[in-house]
Amino acid sequence: MKTRDKILLSSLELFNERGERNVTTNHIAAHLAISPGNLYYHFRNKSDIIYEIFLEYEKLVDFYLDIPEDRAMTLDDMTFYLESVFDGLWSYRFFHRDLEYLLDSDQRLRQDYRDFTNRCLASISRIFEKLAEAGIIEPQEEDLRSAMSLNVWLVITNWMAFLKTAHAAEESACLTLTELKQGIYQVLTLEIPYLTPAYRERVMALREKYRPALHDRDDLNATLCK
Amino acid sequence: MKTRDKILLSSLELFNERGERNVTTNHIAAHLAISPGNLYYHFRNKSDIIYEIFLEYEKLVDFYLDIPEDRAMTLDDMTFYLESVFDGLWSYRFFHRDLEYLLDSDQRLRQDYRDFTNRCLASISRIFEKLAEAGIIEPQEEDLRSAMSLNVWLVITNWMAFLKTAHAAEESACLTLTELKQGIYQVLTLEIPYLTPAYRERVMALREKYRPALHDRDDLNATLCK
DNA sequence: GTATTATTAGAGTATATACTCTAGTGAGTC
DNA sequence: GACTCACTAGAGTATATACTCTAATAATAC
Numbered sequence: 001m002k003t004r005d006k007i008l009l010s011s012l013e014l015f016n017e018r019g020e021r022n023v024t025t026n027h028i029a030a031h032l033a034i035s036p037g038n039l040y041y042h043f044r045n046k047s048d049i050i051y052e053i054f055l056e057y058e059k060l061v062d063f064y065l066d067i068p069e070d071r072a073m074t075l076d077d078m079t080f081y082l083e084s085v086f087d088g089l090w091s092y093r094f095f096h097r098d099l100e101y102l103l104d105s106d107q108r109l110r111q112d113y114r115d116f117t118n119r120c121l122a123s124i125s126r127i128f129e130k131l132a133e134a135g136i137i138e139p140q141e142e143d144l145r146s147a148m149s150l151n152v153w154l155v156i157t158n159w160m161a162f163l164k165t166a167h168a169a170e171e172s173a174c175l176t177l178t179e180l181k182q183g184i185y186q187v188l189t190l191e192i193p194y195l196t197p198a199y200r201e202r203v204m205a206l207r208e209k210y211r212p213a214l215h216d217r218d219d220l221n222a223t224l225c226k
Numbered sequence: 227m228k229t230r231d232k233i234l235l236s237s238l239e240l241f242n243e244r245g246e247r248n249v250t251t252n253h254i255a256a257h258l259a260i261s262p263g264n265l266y267y268h269f270r271n272k273s274d275i276i277y278e279i280f281l282e283y284e285k286l287v288d289f290y291l292d293i294p295e296d297r298a299m300t301l302d303d304m305t306f307y308l309e310s311v312f313d314g315l316w317s318y319r320f321f322h323r324d325l326e327y328l329l330d331s332d333q334r335l336r337q338d339y340r341d342f343t344n345r346c347l348a349s350i351s352r353i354f355e356k357l358a359e360a361g362i363i364e365p366q367e368e369d370l371r372s373a374m375s376l377n378v379w380l381v382i383t384n385w386m387a388f389l390k391t392a393h394a395a396e397e398s399a400c401l402t403l404t405e406l407k408q409g410i411y412q413v414l415t416l417e418i419p420y421l422t423p424a425y426r427e428r429v430m431a432l433r434e435k436y437r438p439a440l441h442d443r444d445d446l447n448a449t450l451c452k
Numbered sequence: 453g454t455a456t457t458a459t460t461a462g463a464g465t466a467t468a469t470a471c472t473c474t475a476g477t478g479a480g481t482c
Numbered sequence: 483g484a485c486t487c488a489c490t491a492g493a494g495t496a497t498a499t500a501c502t503c504t505a506a507t508a509a510t511a512c
Contacts, residue, residue, distance in 0.1 A: 003489075021247065021327055024469060035491045040471060042489090099391055100323050101247055110391075117392045147415040150388075151381055154412070158384035162376075165325055165336075166343045186380070189373040193419030229459075250499060261461045266501060268459090 004042045006032055011049050015094035020050065047106045054109060057092040058116050064088060065123040073130035075202060081127060082184045085156060090177050096157055124149040137194040152187055159183035185210035230268045232258055237275050241320035273332045280335055283318040284342050290314060291349040299356035301428060307353060308410045311382060316403050322383055350375040363420040378413055385409035411436035
């Protein structure tokens with residue numbers, strides 16, 4: 001693997017693990033056992049590394065959220081979208097953590113992220129529309145649909161922060177993809193009132209699969225997360 | 227005013243304006259025209275300043291979210307809760323921005339914030355319960371009510387981050403309380419399906435008051451925010 | 453007044469951080 | 483063998499950051 005790609009990979013790994021704020025370019029170089037000079041041969045600065053990682057993230061989510069227009073939408077599609085988006089969020093989880101700072105220090109990123117958000121919102125709204133066409137949810141006026149889409153987006157992008165901050169015993173590193181996907185339970189909660197009678201049972205059953213475990217997770221975590 | 231209080235006030239002001247990450251103890255001292263030594267006479271370190279500011283924030287929100295148990299809830303109560311919570315969010319807006327980092331660097335804060343979140347969630351849930359008792363929304367099972375409360379919390383705490391990141395032309399400083407309160411529109415969107423026929427019209431009218439302006443706000447901002 | 457205590461200034465320190473500069477090395481080309 | 487060129491090492495730099503230390507001044511108690 002090329003040094004350049006190794007830098008991107010290690011950076012992402014370290015950022016996700018410790019948070020961008022706690023990872024310096026020297027840390028990245030040390031982690032790869034290369035010199036800082038070498039790192040700066042491949043990237044002009046830290047922002048450039050982050051920007052390239054964002055482009056990957058963007059590409060991934062755009063790929064996941066591609067809506068097929070030649071056929072009706074199924075419940076499986078919806079499940080796929082939810083699972084995928086949370087997968088993406090997990091793989092690039094450092095990003096939303098320090099989002100505001102990152103956008104403040106890179107105007108390119110700010111602009112691109114804005115467009116990205118708008119594309120995501122449009123996709124979510126389109127998914128709702130197609131779910132209605134498929135008779136899974138009741139059709140809604142566009143106004144309501146976009147407000148709902150925005151709420152879905154807010155829940156999705158804030159779910160991880162909630163997990164990491166609301167559970168005292170957990171360190172940041174101490175978070176599993178499974179827990180993250182309990183966010184799906186929250187998203188489906190938003191849909192409940194709009195489900196058609198024909199699909200209500202099936203969606204509720206799907207939602208049940210993601211229900212957070214009831215017991216206090218602290219003990220479990222103690223064993224799971226060293 | 228005591229130097230100690232001035233430090234807290236200036237810190238909050240600078241944190242809100244520039245973000246905690248961009249404000250050093252030296253900046254705070256310089257802003258007050260006092261020496262760093264003086265600042266460190268009053269506070270052991272930066273974390274202690276942040277912690278005390280959090281305690282204020284916590285106290286304020288706890289005060290706002292006190293639910294009177296001796297009478298029924300009105301629509302005005304609900305409006306007050308929403309307005310107040312967003313006021314609090316505005317006054318201490320730096321806090322949620324760097325939340326994860328702050329909690330990672332101060333265990334007291336982590337524990338306290340966790341308890342704070344849980345109290346807020348309980349209050350939101352209790353508000354829903356009392357809104358149902360008052361015939362404003364349909365009563366719901368506890369399960370659903372707590373999932374809904376959590377969604378409300380996620381929307382509220384993430385609304386500002388959304389505003390600051392989704393609008394490219396806006397600098398962080400460039401955000402008004404009015405815009406922030408459009409978050410109320412989003413929260414009321416969550417309630418729509420649960421409104422009783424008796425109150426539906428009134429709540430929808432209330433919601434309308436917070437609807438975000440339709441036009442592209444960039445031009446307006448250019449004039450409003452220097 | 454004198455003693456004590458609270459407060460303040462301001463220079464200083466140890467460490468970290470993002471990034472630069474110079475001097476290479478090694479693989480391929482002619 | 484001479485030359486090129488992508489790549490790398492590693493020491494070094496300017497600046498910033500959180501925080502400390504000492505000495506001095508103001509406020510208060512007796």
